[in-house]
Amino acid sequence: MDExxxxxxxGSRRLSLLIAFIPFFMQVLLxxxxxxxxxxxxxxxELSSVDGEFAxxxxxxxxxxxxxxxxxxxxxxxxTMKTPVMIEVFKQAAAGKFSLKxxxxxxxxxxxxxxxxxxxxxxxxxxxxxxxxxxxxxxxIYDLVYDMIIQSSNLATNLVIELxxxxxxxxxxxxxxxxxxxxxxxxxxxKAFDKGLNNSITAFDQLLIMKKIALGEAVSKxxxxxxxxxxxxxxxxxIIPARLPSxxxxxxxxxxxxxxxxDCAIVLLPNGKKYVLILLSDKLADRNKxxxxxxxVSRLIYDHVARE
Numbered sequence: 001m002d003e004x005x006x007x008x009x010x011g012s013r014r015l016s017l018l019i020a021f022i023p024f025f026m027q028v029l030l031x032x033x034x035x036x037x038x039x040x041x042x043x044x045x046e047l048s049s050v051d052g053e054f055a056x057x058x059x060x061x062x063x064x065x066x067x068x069x070x071x072x073x074x075x076x077x078x079x080t081m082k083t084p085v086m087i088e089v090f091k092q093a094a095a096g097k098f099s100l101k102x103x104x105x106x107x108x109x110x111x112x113x114x115x116x117x118x119x120x121x122x123x124x125x126x127x128x129x130x131x132x133x134x135x136x137x138x139x140x141i142y143d144l145v146y147d148m149i150i151q152s153s154n155l156a157t158n159l160v161i162e163l164x165x166x167x168x169x170x171x172x173x174x175x176x177x178x179x180x181x182x183x184x185x186x187x188x189x190x191k192a193f194d195k196g197l198n199n200s201i202t203a204f205d206q207l208l209i210m211k212k213i214a215l216g217e218a219v220s221k222x223x224x225x226x227x228x229x230x231x232x233x234x235x236x237x238x239i240i241p242a243r244l245p246s247x248x249x250x251x252x253x254x255x256x257x258x259x260x261x262x263d264c265a266i267v268l269l270p271n272g273k274k275y276v277l278i279l280l281s282d283k284l285a286d287r288n289k290x291x292x293x294x295x296x297v298s299r300l301i302y303d304h305v306a307r308e
Contacts, residue, residue, distance in 0.1 A: 035304070036067065039067060039300065039301075039304050042300050043056060043067070043297050043300055044069070046293050046297050046300065047293055047294075049289075049293060050284070050285075050286065050289050050290045050293045051283075051284070051285035051286065052259075052281050052282065052283050052285065053070070053073070053281065053282045053283050054069070054070065054279070054280065054281050054294075055070035055071055055073050055075065055202070055203035055278070055279075055280040055281075056068065056069040056070070056071070056203060056277075056278065056279060056280075056297065057069075057071045057203035057204055057206065057207040057276075057277070057278040058207075058276070058277050058278070058301055059207060059211060059275060059276050060273070060274075060275045060305055060308075061211065061214060061273075061274045061275055061276065062272075062273045062274060062275070063308065065308075067301075068203070068204065071202060071203045071204040071207070072180070072202050072203075072204055073202060073203070073280075074180065074200050074201070074202055075200065075201055075202070075203075075260070075262070075280045075281075075282055076198050076199070076200060076257065076260060076282065077181075077182075077183075077198070077199035077200055077201040077255065077262075078199075078255030078256055078257045078260055078262055079154075079157075079187075079253065079255035079256070079262075080201055080253055080254075080255035080262045080264050080280075081169075081181075081199040081201065081255075082148050082149060082152065082157055082253060083149070083206075083209060083210070083213075083231075083253045083264065084169050084172070084173050084181055084183055084209060085148070085157065085160055085161055085164065085183065086145055086149060086227055087169075087172060087209065087212075087213075087218050087219065087227070088164045088168055088169040088172050089141065089163070089164055090218070090219045090223040090226065090227060091172055091219045091223075092164055092168070093141075094219050094220060094223060098141060099141075100140065100141050100142040100145075101140055101141075101142065102141055103138040103139060103140050103141070104138065104139065104141065104144070104159060104163065105136070105137070105138050106131060106134050106135050106138070106139055106155070106159065107135060107136070107159075108120045108121055108132070108135055110158050110162065110186055110189070112189050112191045112192060113184060113185045113189060113192050114189070114191040114195060114197070115191065117191065119188065119189060119190065119191075121154055121155050121158065121187065121188050122188070125154070125188065126153065126154045126155060127151055127152045127153065127154075127236075128147055128151040128152070128153030128154070128155065131147065131153055131155050131156060132155065139156075141160070141163065144156040144159055144160050145160060146230055146233075148160055149230050149231060149233075150230065150233045150234055150235050151235060152236065152254065152255075154186075154187040154188060157186060157187055158186035158187055158188075161183075161185070161186045162186065166183045166184055166185055169183040170182055170183045170184075173209065176208060176212055176218075177208055178205035178206075178208045178209055179205070180200070180201070180202045180204070180205050181200070181201050181202070181205045181206075181209070182199060182200045182201075183199050184197055184198065184199055185197065185198075185199065201262075201280070202280075203278040203279075203280050206264045206278040206280075207276055207278050210264055210265070210266055210276045210278065211276050213227050213228060213231070213251075213266065214228070214251075214266040228251050231252060231253060231266070232249060232250070232251045234251070234252050234253065234254065236254040237250070237252070237254075238254070238291050238295065239254065239261065239263035239291055239294045239295050239298060240252050240263045240265040240267070240277055240279065240294075240295070240298040241265070241298075242295040242298070243296065243298060243299040244267070244298065244299065244302050245302075247270050248267060248268065248269055248270070248302065249268040250265050250267050250268075251265065251266040251268075252264060259282065259283055259284050260282045260283075260284065261281045261284060261287060261290055261291055262279065262280045262281065263277075263278075263279050263294065263298075264277075264278045264279075265277050265278075265298075267302065267305075269302075269306060273305055273306075273308075275301070275305055277301055279294045279297060279298065281294065
């Protein structure tokens with residue numbers, strides 16, 4: 001063998017080895033694409049069994065895999081807007097505007113954004129009834145935020161939104177890249193509702209902000225951990241956590257009004273994998289059927305991540 005052949009032989013062998021592995025790499029890639037396509041088909045089939053409109057946003061924070069369906073569609077936010085409000089509270093507390101240990105008086109009188117007229121919340125329309133027996137007393141800001149999230153307390157929400165300002169909540173969402181979340185007002189402002197002045201979200205934006213919390217980037221690592229710990233205690237667990245194994249941890253915020261069901265979650269598996277899942281719905285003919293289908297979608301996502 002001449003000197004020239006000896007010089008180039010190692011490179012030729014490497015090239016031959018690479019060529020030999022190309023079919024294997026292509027097979028792995030094809031299997032991954034087929035798996036993603038199968039997952040999408042399964043989800044679409046599940047949701048198509050229910051009369052209504054749906055959006056899905058999923059991201060595996062370990063692999064970076066995403067699945068998006070109607071992710072830019074606007075939905076009435078219902079109580080999912082309470083997560084952006086929580087973020088703003090922690091942001092303003094970190095800036096020194098107040099302490100989470102500060103207390104504010106509980107009252108049930110608020111001003112409509114339409115004409116500043118006064119309105120009150122009805123205890124029978126709120127998932128938190130205890131707070132109405134505390135009117136005139138004082139509660140810490142942290143306690144109000146906690147109840148706003150885990151019990152979806154509307155009265156606590158209005159007190160907290162009044163404290164931080166809805167415009168500030170929306171501005172912070174824009175800073176986070178969530179360009180379509182709109183927080184205009186508190187809860188049960190009927191005059192605003194009648195004029196179509198509602199808080200709104202998209203699945204894509206909810207994915208962004210839940211991802212910020214999951215990665216420790218919402219305000220700070222410490223604030224993100226504190227918010228996660230609140231979300232872990234969510235009491236309304238009919239959708240994303242409902243059909244997952246008991247050793248899976250879910251930090252989520254539910255939202256619902258007539259004809260609409262949402263759930264926005266960070267899901268932690270025992271093996272360390274982590275993902276964000278947003279499920280939004282509207283125009284539902286059968287609430288129970290829709291909740292069941294969305295819970296099934298959550299399980300499909302979990303099974304997909306767990307076997308990867």
